[in-house]
Structures are given as C-alpha cells and as structure tokens.
Amino acid sequence: MTETMLTVSQLTKKYADKTALSNANLQIDQGEFVALVGMSGGGKSTLLRLIAGLEEPTSGVLTFAGGRPVIRVMFQNDRLLPWMTVLQNVTFKQQAKSLQQQGQKMLALVGLADFTDVYPAQLSGGQKQRVALARALMARPQLLLLDEPLGALDALTRRNMQDLILSVCQRQQLTTILVTHDVQEAARMADRIVVIKDHTNLYEERVRDHQDPAEVAIVAERVLQEIVGEAS
Amino acid sequence: MENTAVLNKTHSLDSQLKRPRWRQISWQKVLPWIVPLTLLVTWQAVVSFGWVASSTLPSPLAVIQDGIGLIVDGTLPKNISISLYRATMGLLIGGSIGFLLGFVNGLSTHMRALTDSSIQMLRNIPHLSLIPVVILTLGIGEIAKISLVAVGVMFPVYINTFHGIRSVDPELIEMGRSYGLSRQALFTKIIFPGALPTILMGLRYALGVMWTTLIVAETMAADSGIGYMATNAQNFMDMETILLCIVIYALLGKVSDLIAKNIETLALGWQQQKGVH
Ligand SMILES: Nc1ncnc2c1ncn2[C@@H]1O[C@H](COP(=O)(O)OP(=O)(O)O)[C@@H](O)[C@H]1O
Numbered sequence: 001m002t003e004t005m006l007t008v009s010q011l012t013k014k015y016a017d018k019t020a021l022s023n024a025n026l027q028i029d030q031g032e033f034v035a036l037v038g039m040s041g042g043g044k045s046t047l048l049r050l051i052a053g054l055e056e057p058t059s060g061v062l063t064f065a066g067g068r069p070v071i072r073v074m075f076q077n078d079r080l081l082p083w084m085t086v087l088q089n090v091t092f093k094q095q096a097k098s099l100q101q102q103g104q105k106m107l108a109l110v111g112l113a114d115f116t117d118v119y120p121a122q123l124s125g126g127q128k129q130r131v132a133l134a135r136a137l138m139a140r141p142q143l144l145l146l147d148e149p150l151g152a153l154d155a156l157t158r159r160n161m162q163d164l165i166l167s168v169c170q171r172q173q174l175t176t177i178l179v180t181h182d183v184q185e186a187a188r189m190a191d192r193i194v195v196i197k198d199h200t201n202l203y204e205e206r207v208r209d210h211q212d213p214a215e216v217a218i219v220a221e222r223v224l225q226e227i228v229g230e231a232s
Numbered sequence: 233m234e235n236t237a238v239l240n241k242t243h244s245l246d247s248q249l250k251r252p253r254w255r256q257i258s259w260q261k262v263l264p265w266i267v268p269l270t271l272l273v274t275w276q277a278v279v280s281f282g283w284v285a286s287s288t289l290p291s292p293l294a295v296i297q298d299g300i301g302l303i304v305d306g307t308l309p310k311n312i313s314i315s316l317y318r319a320t321m322g323l324l325i326g327g328s329i330g331f332l333l334g335f336v337n338g339l340s341t342h343m344r345a346l347t348d349s350s351i352q353m354l355r356n357i358p359h360l361s362l363i364p365v366v367i368l369t370l371g372i373g374e375i376a377k378i379s380l381v382a383v384g385v386m387f388p389v390y391i392n393t394f395h396g397i398r399s400v401d402p403e404l405i406e407m408g409r410s411y412g413l414s415r416q417a418l419f420t421k422i423i424f425p426g427a428l429p430t431i432l433m434g435l436r437y438a439l440g441v442m443w444t445t446l447i448v449a450e451t452m453a454a455d456s457g458i459g460y461m462a463t464n465a466q467n468f469m470d471m472e473t474i475l476l477c478i479v480i481y482a483l484l485g486k487v488s489d490l491i492a493k494n495i496e497t498l499a500l501g502w503q504q505q506k507g508v509h
Pocket residue numbers: 015018019020021038039040041042043044045046047
C-alpha cells in the first residue's frame with residue numbers, strides 16, 4: 001500500500017508571454033523514484049522548480065499530502081561555496097557538534113571522508129557533485145529533487161554517481177524526482193518515467209526491474225520513441 | 233621550474249648537494265631590488281662626481297642625514313604620526329560610509345532607486361576640487377583634511393562594495409535560500425564572502441586615493457604633516473627634506489599596499505588553492 005506524497009494538477013507556468021509549463025498533472029507516491037525526461041526546453045526544470053517552491057505557478061495547484069515536506073534540490077551545477085571547505089559547505093559553517101558529526105557522516109556516505117578540509121576548487125566534477133549530494137542529505141529531506149546533476153560528468157563517473165544516488169535513496173527511502181534528458185539513465189534509476197513534451201506530460205512508463213538490462217533497454221527505447229516520435 | 237622538476241625526481245638530499253637550496257630562491261629575492269638599488273647608486277654617483285649641483289639634487293646620503301636629523305629633533309616622527317592619524321581617520325570614516333552605502337544599495341532595490349543615481353553623479357566630481365569649498369567652510373583644521381580624505385576614499389569603497397554584492401552568483405543565493413538559510417546567514421555565508429574579493433580591491437585602490445588626497449590637502453592647507461613639511465621645505469629651498477618627504481610617501485604607500493595585500497591573503501585564502509593566483 002502506497003501513500004501519495006504529492007499531487008500536481010493543471011500546473012501552469014508562464015514567463016511573460018512564454019509558456020514554460022502547461023497543465024501538468026502528476027501524482028507521486030511516498031518513496032517513489034520518478035524521472036522526468038524530455039527534450040531540452042520542454043519544461044522539466046520548470047516543473048521541478050515549481051515543486052521545490054523556487055517559483056510560483058501561474059495557475060494550477062500543488063498539494064503535499066501531510067504538509068510540506070523537507071525538500072532538497074541538487075542542481076545541474078554543484079553550487080558549492082568556493083570560500084568554504086568541503087565540510088563547511090555541508091554544514092554551512094555551523095559549529096554545533098551534532099552538525100559536524102552529521103556532516104562527517106554524510107561525507108563518509110558519499111565516499112569523501114578524507115576530503116573534509118579541502119576547497120571545492122581542488123575537487124573533480126564528480127567529487128563536487130558528491131559534496132552537493134552530501135549537503136542535500138544533511139537535513140534528512142523527505143523529497144529529493146535532482147535537476148540533471150550528472151549532466152556534466154564523464155560516462156564512468158556518471159555511472160558511479162547513479163549507483164551512489166540509487167543506493168542512498170533506497171537506504172533512506174527517499175522520494176526522489178530526477179530530471180534528465182538521458183533515457184538510459186532514467187530507465188536505470190527510476191520506478192516510473194514521465195515524459196515531458198510540449199510543456200506538459202501526457203505519457204509515462206513504469207520500470208519493473210532496474211536490475212534487468214533487457215527491460216531497461218526496452219523501456220529506454222520506448223520512452224525515446226515517445227520523446228522524438230511524431231515531432232511536429 | 234627546471235630546478236623543481238629535478239628536486240621532485242631525485243632524492244631531496246642528493247639534489248640539495250647538487251643544487252644548494254639558497255641558489256634557487258636567491259634570484260627571486262634579489263630581482264626586485266636590482267632596479268631601486270641601481271637608481272640609488274646612479275643617483276649617488278651623479279651627485280658625487282659633480283654632474284649635477286648638490287643644491288639642485290642632494291645625494292641620497294645627504295637625504296638620509298637630513299632624515300636622521302629630523303628624527304632626532306622629533307620633527308619627522310611628529311609629522312608622520314599626524315599624517316598617519318589623518319589618513320587612518322579619513323579611511324575609517326569614508327570607508328565605513330562607502331561600505332554601508334554600497335552594502336545597503338547592493339541589497340535593497342528601494343535604497344538603490346533612491347540614492348544610486350545621485351551617488352553616481354557626485355562620483356564624477358573630482359574630490360580634490362572640493363578643497364576650496366572645504367577650506368571656506370571647515371577651515372584648515374583637522375576636520376577639513378579628514379573630511380577630504382574621507383570623501384576621496386568613500387567612492388571607490390562604495391562602488392566596489394556595491395558591485396561586489398550585486399555580482400554575487402544569484403544561483404548560490406537561490407541555493408542558500410532553498411537550503412533554509414536565514415537572511416542573516418545568507419548574508420554572512422554567501423553574499424559577503426562572495427563580494428569580499430571585489431570589496432578588498434576597492435580598499436586597495438582607496439588606500440592610494442587616501443595618500444594622494446592627504447598629500448594634496450596637507451600641501452595646500454596645513455601647519456603639520458608630511459605634506460606640510462615638504463611645502464615648508466620648499467619655502468626654505470631645502471631640497472633634502474623635499475626628497476625625504478617623497479621617499480616617505482613612497483614608503484607609506486608601499487607599507488599600506490603590503491597591509492592590504494596581507495589582508496587579502498588572509499581573507500581570500502581559498503582563492504590561493506589550486507593556484508588561481
Ligand atoms: N526564468 C525564465 N524566464 C523566461 N523563460 C524561461 C525561464 N525559465 C525557463 N524559461 C523557458 O521555459 C521553457 C522551459 O524551460 P525549462 O523548464 O528550463 O526546460 P528543460 O528543463 O526541460 O530544458 C524554455 O523555453 C525556457 O526558455
């Protein structure tokens with residue numbers, strides 16, 4: 001039995017006369033991992049930013065069953081503070097002992113226990129995104145929003161980060177929404193793939209078993225067809 | 233560069249025997265001194281060989297002797313400290329006003345709309361052109377000179393604080409906000425550190441303005457200070473003291489720049505990582 005966390009109905013966002021998102025409808029369950037895929041400019045980030053509360057909708061409603069959860073967003077660029085060390089970035093330089101310990105713990109979780117006192121400029125792109133992940137996990141969020149955080153990484157690092165995010169989300173039973181333009185990534189990671197096309201969502205696909213490469217490939221192909229197919 | 237490569241490849245003991253450490257650093261330390269020392273020696277030679285009359289250009293030794301005399305009779309320490317006092321007060325007052333204005337205008341759209349265009353207009357008035365106004369209204373007392381320095385220092389600090397704050401990456405601010413930072417934390421952890429490099433650049437520039445303004449102010453209207461010493465010496469055709477004052481300006485400028493540089497190194501240590509500088 002699953003409980004609904006979030007319901008999006010007729011959600012619309014306009015910038016001046018430009019429509020970024022138009023009548024999106026979506027329901028997301030507790031603990032679910034949903035991927036939003038689609039072509040660039042289709043409105044994926046807009047939907048994510050509306051859910052995150054970073055933007056106000058032009059119309060439509062967004063309801064969280066059981067009140068607004070703790071939400072953390074991981075952005076496409078790491079958005080680390082260059083003037084703080086890795087640990088300081090994660091704790092926002094707060095001195096409380098419990099926070100320091102929690103920070104150490106989260107950094108260990110993402111495999112950066114030995115990098116606490118290093119500045120972001122000394123890290124690789126993948127390591128920076130690990131720090132950003134640790135920072136996002138600090139507040140024990142109930143909803144994790146990922147806006148193409150792996151977009152800039154090389155294939156191997158990307159694969160490792162996918163596995164890391166998956167294991168963290170499973171262990172903490174996090175509800176997760178991942179925006180990506182990579183259908184393979186979506187099929188590997190998500191329970192459900194929602195296609196955002198022409199600024200709305202009309203199609204989705206479930207992935208029953210991520211461990212099964214054949215199913216992952218088939219789902220990815222179907223989703224890709226849906227995205228590029230019958231392009232106007 | 234080649235030397236360090238050698239050092240890295242072989243055992244450090246061996247390489248130290250082959251290439252003593254002092255040889256590697258010495259050139260870097262010596263180079264900056266070559267030009268000033270050559271100038272000094274040339275200057276002394278020109279005077280010693282009588283190519284220029286020593287009344288027109290006294291020798292470095294004569295200037296130093298003059299300096300020692302003025303130190304012993306207390307004139308120099310007294311005038312340096314009064315100049316330092318004026319410079320520091322002007323910097324503190326003008327710097328604080330500039331910083332506060334830049335800070336408020338950088339953060340508040342309303343304040344920006346209210347004051348920024350006026351400040352931009354005032355900024356185009358060369359502050360030294362205010363000297364007659366200042367003398368007429370404030371006389372030639374301490375307040376007059378400190379005000380002039382403060383006005384001169386205020387604008388570079390204002391402009392740099394304002395631009396520093398305005399140009400902080402909005403994505404970082406958005407991240408901080410969505411990660412639950414309070415307004416105060418947003419400022420102390422993101423906006424201020426993000427603006428600091430630009431603010432410190434303004435401070436460094438302001439230090440230069442500070443000395444120039446003070447010298448001019450002391451030359452035109454003062455009865456103490458280094459600028460006054462130079463003007464006074466001019467009346468007595470005392471070339472040694474005039475040159476001494478110029479050397480002191482150079483030293484004071486150099487020292488304040490060094491202090492500013494050290495503050496930068498301390499405050500912006502994170503930029504030194506990975507050789508950004
Ligand atoms: N702040 C904004 N101002 C104006 N237009 C925007 C803004 N943000 C997004 N858009 C527009 O909305 C559309 C959807 O953008 P976005 O949600 O970022 O797409 P995606 O993430 O799928 O690539 C694009 O056409 C984009 O240009």
